[in-house]
Amino acid sequence: MLSIQTPIYKNKETIVKDIIHTWKTKLHSSVDITEIEKIDIDTREYIKNKFSSVLLYLEYGHLLEWLNNGLKTYYAIIILFTLFSRSIYYNTRDIYKNDKKIFLFMEMGLEFYNITFDHTHDQSSLHYVLLLPFQLIENSIYQCQGKKIILNYLINEKNLKYKNMLRKLLYYQNKRIQLLKIFNRFPDHNALLNREPTIQEIDYLDELESLHLK
Numbered sequence: 001m002l003s004i005q006t007p008i009y010k011n012k013e014t015i016v017k018d019i020i021h022t023w024k025t026k027l028h029s030s031v032d033i034t035e036i037e038k039i040d041i042d043t044r045e046y047i048k049n050k051f052s053s054v055l056l057y058l059e060y061g062h063l064l065e066w067l068n069n070g071l072k073t074y075y076a077i078i079i080l081f082t083l084f085s086r087s088i089y090y091n092t093r094d095i096y097k098n099d100k101k102i103f104l105f106m107e108m109g110l111e112f113y114n115i116t117f118d119h120t121h122d123q124s125s126l127h128y129v130l131l132l133p134f135q136l137i138e139n140s141i142y143q144c145q146g147k148k149i150i151l152n153y154l155i156n157e158k159n160l161k162y163k164n165m166l167r168k169l170l171y172y173q174n175k176r177i178q179l180l181k182i183f184n185r186f187p188d189h190n191a192l193l194n195r196e197p198t199i200q201e202i203d204y205l206d207e208l209e210s211l212h213l214k
Contacts, residue, residue, distance in 0.1 A: 012069055015054055019076040027083060031128045033135040034172055036086045048088045055080055055088060063105060067112060074109045075129050078102060082132040093192050099136040106133040117149045125162060131169060140180040147173045
């Protein structure tokens with residue numbers, strides 16, 4: 001559990017710039033939530049030391065104040081509340097605490113900035129961070145919605161690098177959708193959420209562990 005401290009603030013623009021720069025340099029512009037497992041300890045500690053105070057500040061009632069601060073801020077907050085939050089709270093019971101919150105924030109921003117998913121918004125990968133909340137949410141409807149968005153992006157994306165990224169995202173999106181069809185939740189979240197697993201989930205997790213050990 002992080003302790004609440006008074007954040008050391010620069011201005012919003014500097015914080016946003018730092019978030020995006022760290023995402024680009026430390027996480028190589030990843031928009032794949034499965035990459036969290038591959039983040040090395042040094043990078044995880046760097047993110048925690050640099051951004052935990054601003055994450056806490058925004059968690060405790062200040063998130064919406066930053067919604068109308070421009071598209072880059074909107075994207076940066078999504079990065080902070082998905083990849084960075086999962087990294088900061090890694091292996092704690094708070095690891096999933098911001099999943100629903102950032103999905104709602106993302107939806108509000110889509111309406112506020114009149115963003116649609118019928119085409120890519122720019123030539124960088126920054127707009128693809130909008131896919132992150134769809135990967136986190138433990139809801140089959142939203143996961144299927146995320147799949148449709150990825151498929152639409154695949155059709156319209158011309159850059160081979162981003163096409164390959166989208167193919168990888170689609171693979172894991174399909175796996176999450178299948179899990180939700182079977183279990184109606186993600187069994188690997190049970191332990192940290194203190195949820196009692198079903199027999200079917202225990203069998204699945206045992207099988208998953210045996211595959212990892214091979």
